[in-house]
Amino acid sequence: MRRRASRFASLGQPSALPLVALPLAALLLAALSLTVATDALAQACCAGSTAITPGRLGLHEDALVGLQLRASSLMGSYDHLGHYHGSEPGSSEFGFQQDVLAALRFHRQGQVAVLVPFVQTQRSVTGHSEFGGGLGDVNLSLRYDIIQARRLGAWPGVALLVGLTLPTGVPVESADNVLATDATGTGAVQTNGGVALEQMFGAWTVSAAGIVAKRWPRDADGVEQELGTEWTFVAAGAYTFASEVALAATASYAIEGDASIDGADQPDSSRRLMTATASAVLPLSDHARLQATAFVTPPISSLGANQTALTGLSFVFIYAWL
C-alpha cells in the first residue's frame, strides 16, 4: 500500500459527516452485495483471491485493466511513542486518488502489473484551505505463483512477490503549495519482495503475506535521506457466494525502522501502522467486476507510531480478458 508523504499529517479535523458516512456506506454496499448473493456457497477459486487483491489476475485471466477511485479522511495521528491524537479542531484533510491499473500474464503462473496513481489532497487549517495534487509514485509489480492454491490439496498456494516503486510523484520538499497539498510521492525509489500464502476451504479463501521494502537513499535539498526498511504483514479472509459475489476482510501491519539523514540514524523516527479493510466484489460478467472497499486505521494508541490515521472508501472497476 502506497503512503502519501505529509508534513501536515496531524493537522486535519475531518467533519463529522464523512466519519459517519464512510462506515455506513460500507455497510450499505455489503448489504447490496448480499442481496445478489444466494445461500449456496461457491468454490473460492475464482473470486476470493481477487477480492483480497483487486489488481490481481484471476484464474484464467490473461490481462486486465482497471480504474480505482479512492477517498480518505484524516482522523488523527500517532506520535513516536504510539499515542493516538485526534486531529486539531478547525483543521481537516481529505485525500483523493485515481489509480489506473493494468496486469498481464506472461506465464501460466506469472503476472506483471503496473499502477499509475493520481493523487489530490484537500487540506485546511484555521484560516487557510488548499487543494493540490498530481501524478503519484508509479508502481510495478510481479507475482509468480510457485504453487497455485488448491493444486496440492492441503498444501497452501505459495507466491513470490516483487515490486518497484518509482519516484514519479512530487516529494514534500519540492511542493509549491503552502500546505504541501501538491506533494504526491515519497521521492525515493522503493524495491520490495515478499512471499504470499493462500489456501481455500470450500467457499473460504485465507491468505497471509510478508513483504519487505527497501527505500533507497534520496537527495532532498542537498541532504541525503533514507527511510528505514519496512516490513508489512497481511492476513486476509474472503467468502465467496454461489453468485461469485465475495466479501473479504484484511488486516495489515507495517513496521518501519528508523530513518537516517546523511547516514546518521534518527532516533524515534521509526513508524508503524495497522490498517483494516472490508471489501465486496460484485462480478458483472465473466470479464468485468466491481469492488468496493472500506478501510480504517484503528484510532487506538500503540497500533501506530509516527503515522496518520485515515478512514476511507475505494471503488475499483476491472475489465479482464480470458
Next chain:
Amino acid sequence: MMRSLALTLLVLLAGCAPTTAPHVPSVALPSTHGGVEAFPANLSQAPWTVLVFFSADCPCFSAHEARLAELARAYGPRGVRFLLVDSELDASLARDALLSRERDLALPIVIDADAVLADALAAEYATYSVVLDATGSVRFRGGIDSDKSYLSADATAYLSEALDDLLQGAQPRRTEAKALGCLLSTR
C-alpha cells in the same frame, strides 16, 4: 509418497504441463448410476464418449449444467455418451449421488478417487471435456465453450463444434480449447 510429492513439486515449479499425449488408462471406476465404468473397455459401447470433469462447488461447472444436459439430449441419440468425472480429493459415491439428485444431474458421475483419469488426460480444471473414440483415442480436449460463469448466446461452442465435425466424419476444427472452470484439487 515423498517421491510422488517431489515429482509433483518439480512439475509445478517448472510450470509445465505433462508433455506426453493424453491417453485413457486401464481403470475401473464406480458410477453414481450403479456398477463400474471400465476404461477403456466400456468405450466400445458408443462411437464417441465425452468425459467432463466435475467439481461440486465450482460456479463455472454449475453454470454449464443445463448446457451439458442439452448436449447430452442432442447428441445422445447420435451415438455420443456423456460421463461426468469427479477426480477431486473430496469425491465420494454417496456425496455425488446426493448432489446428482439435488441438482437434477441426469448424467452419471464416475468417482476417479486417485485421479487416474485426470492425470492421464491432463485434466486441471472443472468443465474440461475430453472426446474419446471407441478405441480410446483423444479427439478433442478443452472447455465446453468460451463462457465461464456468465453464459452468453454468442459463446463459441467448442465441444459441440468438435462433436459436429466428428459426427460428419471430419477432423475437429480445433482439437484443444481453453477450459475456464475451477482448479481441480486432486492431490
